[in-house]
Structure formats: structure tokens, C-alpha cells
Amino acid sequence: MKLKALLAAATAAAALTAGAAAAEQVKIGIAAEPYPPFASLDSSGNWVGWEVEVIGAVCAAAELDCVITPVAWDGIIPSLTGQQIDAIMASMSITEERMKTIDFSDPYYNTPAVIVADKSMDIDATPESLAGKIVGIQASTIHQAYAQEYFKDAELKVYQTQDEANQDLFAGRIDATQADSIAMADFVGSDTGSCCEIKGAVADDPAILGRGVGAGVRKGDDALREALNKGIAAILADGTHEKITAKYFTTSIY
Secondary structure (H helix, E strand, O other): OHHHHHHHHHHHHHHHHHHHHHHHEEEEEEEOOOEOOOEEEOOOOOEEOHHHHHHHHHHHHOOOEEEEEEEOHHHHHHHHHOOOOOEEOOOOEOOOOHHHOEEEOOOOEOOOEEEEEEOOOOOOOOHHHHOOOEEEEEOOOHHHHHHHHHOOOOEEEEEOOHHHHHHHHHHOOOOEEEEEHHHHHHHHOOOHHHHEEEEEEOOOOHHHHOOOEOOEEEOOOHHHHHHHHHHHHHHHHOOHHHHHHHHHOOOOOO
16 A cells, blocks of 8 residues: 555656646747748748747747747737747737737847839839729738728738738739738749839838837736846847848848
């Protein structure tokens, strides 16, 4: 009986230890939809890209055991608040609206929003120029919020992914799209996007477009937020951020 009791106690202790170890793992939510060059699946089914490498570097510097967890973009904040993931690092801009629901780390990159259209189109990134045009935007993004506020005389077509908008732009089903400048630079540099060019950056509105991209965490999860801040600061200070950036871009995006 004494042996059985000892074995039972040992089993229980092992279960508790395993539970504690699992609890220490940080699930970093990224968008399940491809968003090159920030995050996409390679031919082997592995997530690769600038943001994926930054996540790894930040977590290493912060001494966090992180695991990439893909989540559909339009459900990524509910997945965070519902505790399916612990943080979001998916090119999510720090906006006042989102800060009503979640907290953010310090920014780890910041790039402007741009309008992209066919090279033959004589348009720019102003509301007046886009009046009467069909503008594609990704759902649940700062770009949708911005277009709804400023491009009221345009016809807005909403897509679940930016890739779908890009495909329709290539096919001529929309006249233009608004998205992040770096992502769109990658698109126009591709064979599919060779039809198009960046027409210019939209006028800045920090209330909508935010103050850069940060890691989203649950309200009150100050320990994780500070750990991520520590990791971000470390890779900026030691040159890791710059080294990763140089692999993907010709200029700084911080």
C-alpha cells in the first residue's frame, strides 16, 4: 500500500510538473493567411518570413518558450481574449480602438499605408482621385477603417485576405487596393504584381492607422508585455533586428 501511495504521489507530481511546463509555453498568434514577406508557408509547410524571424529573436532575447500558432485574421483578437493564444505578432497596428480591448508592447516596426493600382491608371492616394473607383481592402484591418472614413466616394470591396485583393487587382476586377507599403512592394515586385505600382502613401491619421506595429497581449498581462518589450529592445540594441531586416528589405522598417 505504501508503494502504491508513493507511485500515485509521483504520478501526480509529474502531471503537475508537465502542466507547469506547458503553462510556460507562450503561444504567439500569427495570421493563418499568407502575408509575404512577413509570414507565409514554405514548400515544406514551415512558417517563414521577416516577422517569423523577429518573433523567434524576440522570444529568444526575452527567454520565452514561444510556439507559432496560426489563427484566422478576423478571429485573432477573440482568440487572444479567449486564451487560445497568449500574444499576437501579426503585423497588427497599435490603434486606440484595439487598445480598448487588448494591450500592446512597444512597436517593432512602422511603415506607411499605400495605394496600389495598375500602371496605366492615372490616380494617386487621395480621396478625390479614388472617387468613383473600386478599391479593395482586407477585412478587419486599419486599411478597412481608413478607407471607410476617407474614401466615401469610392466603391469599397472587402476581402478576407490581402492576397485575394491583389489577385482581383491583377485580374482587373478592382481599380486599386490599400495596404502596408512593404507588403505591397513585395507584391509589385512579383510576376503577378508587375502590372501594378505604388501610387503613393495615404495621408497619415494616427487615430486610425496607429503608431506602429506591436505585439498584442491580454489586458492586464503586464508580465508578458514587459517580457516582449525586453526582447524587442534587446534585438534593436544588438543589431539583430537590423540583420533580419537586411535579409528582406533594402531600408529600415523601424
